[in-house]
Amino acid sequence: MTVLDRVPTPAYVIFEEKLEANLRILLELQRSAGIKILLAQKCFSMFRFYPLIEKYLSGTASSGLNEALLAAEYFHGENHVYSPAFRADEIERIAEICDHVVFNSFNQLEKFFYSVWHCSIGLRINPEHSTQTHAIYDPCSPTSRLGVRLKEFAAAPRGLLDLIDGLHIHTLCEQNSDALDETVEALEKKFGAWLGRMKWLNLGGGHHITRADYDIDRLRRIIDRLKNKYDVEIYLEPGEAIALNAGVLVSTVLEVQPPIDGVSNVIIDASAACHMPDVIEMPYRPSIVGAAPRGAKAFDYRLGGATCLAGDVIGEYSFDRPLAEGDRLVFEDMAIYTMVKNNTFNGMNLPAIVAVDSRNNFEIVRAFEYNDFKNRLS
């Protein structure tokens, strides 16, 4: 029996070896390109692995106070924070634990720079260059609230600009370095005049660096050129690239219904709505070990969660053998944007969190029960 036959279900099972393989690629890039790479915690915050991750990366990127606190507690490295709007009642604490604070507007900069005077201050800008079609993941859409546009930047008082050490962009999502290339071209065209005055430039996340077809050489060329031309320190803050394909979600078949037009609905103990929300939000159809798209293999099924939401459907798949109650299904690439986004809608239990070490021993790091559901409700 493998680990995946033995863990309780549902469970996110994270493999240390796969995580470390990604981290090795990122460390090599940091060294060869002379840059710093941060873990975007909003994607993957399984702090059980922070002692491992901090051996490879330079720090973390947080979306606000809570993530920054988590990094301060468990990750020894630089602590960067960016939020579309910081709160007055949190900024002092943020200033105590973070070394880099990135504001989203001149208004926020003006309001809070005095609280964060000892931090390195950055401003998120919007190069207004979209490279993707997932509207909800496009910070460069015409109505975006994320980042300062050139028009406003160019009109800002000199005194405010002088407070800024760095510029921050984040416009990509699961993309290759060709998308970064055109983004940087737009960035330079619009903001090139100011880049040379900065100490650092943060190119955000969305770089799918650890994906097999990612062109790292091209990324290195872009970085080399930026460093030479503007003499700035370069940061990347990927989330997905760090834990890409490092974990799975293991689930058990609870019921196989009679077929409707040749396809049976199968109910499993994992839910798209609760445990893999990007399946519905993005949307996409996750891969299952041993399965293929509907029609490719002999037996077709539509998989859904045990919730009341009609749309809690993970997708249609085909298998070589008929599915039966008690069968296990293994959803691939479930370390990222899962634990950090899940919820207990319908009172569904959260999946257990399991770590598998390099000798294939597993540890149930966390298991959830009634009190975890209850304690968020009143």
Ligand SMILES: *Cc1c(COP(=O)(O)O)cnc(C)c1O
């Ligand atoms: C989401 C986000 C990231 C990480 O993005 P990935 O797609 O997970 O690499 C980094 N920086 C900012 C500002 C983000 O919003």
